[in-house]
Amino acid sequence: MNLIKVKGVTKRxxxxxxxxxxxxxxxxxxxxxxxxxxxxxxxxxCSLRNSDVQGVLLALMEIIPDEICKGNIVSLGxxxxxxxxxxxxxxxxxxxxxxxxxxxxxLIHLATKKFKKHLxxxxxxxxxxx
Numbered sequence: 001m002n003l004i005k006v007k008g009v010t011k012r013x014x015x016x017x018x019x020x021x022x023x024x025x026x027x028x029x030x031x032x033x034x035x036x037x038x039x040x041x042x043x044x045x046c047s048l049r050n051s052d053v054q055g056v057l058l059a060l061m062e063i064i065p066d067e068i069c070k071g072n073i074v075s076l077g078x079x080x081x082x083x084x085x086x087x088x089x090x091x092x093x094x095x096x097x098x099x100x101x102x103x104x105x106x107l108i109h110l111a112t113k114k115f116k117k118h119l120x121x122x123x124x125x126x127x128x129x130x
Contacts, residue, residue, distance in 0.1 A: 005030070007127040028127055035061070068107070080111040 005028040010021040039053040073083040088101040
């Protein structure tokens with residue numbers, strides 16, 4: 001069973017600082033899985049040695065950001081696709097649009113239907129405020 005714990009947190013609306021904060025649910029992360037642990041799990045499921053899998057994962061971690069920064073969409077099979085998008089300030093006319101309107105970049109992940117189905121199978125447990 002997949003279980004994610006959540007807790008209540010308060011957040012203010014930065015656009016309306018005079019209003020009272022509201023309560024939101026926030027995920028409690030149990031830890032971080034690193035390359036070594038991922039490689040170990042992959043090597044258990046195939047004929048590659050742990051060190052071979054680690055080498056592949058390390059190379060992949062260099063290649064994926066390079067490809068995304070080149071403007072390419074990176075597809076990781078059933079995990080989905082990753083690409084960069086930009087955010088900018090709006091202007092009234094196309095003639096007024098320039099690079100100075102650029103606010104920043106966002107990494108976008110589009111999950112596949114299979115991955116989304118997997119996410120719907122997560123159970124949630126509420127952690128009491130302490």
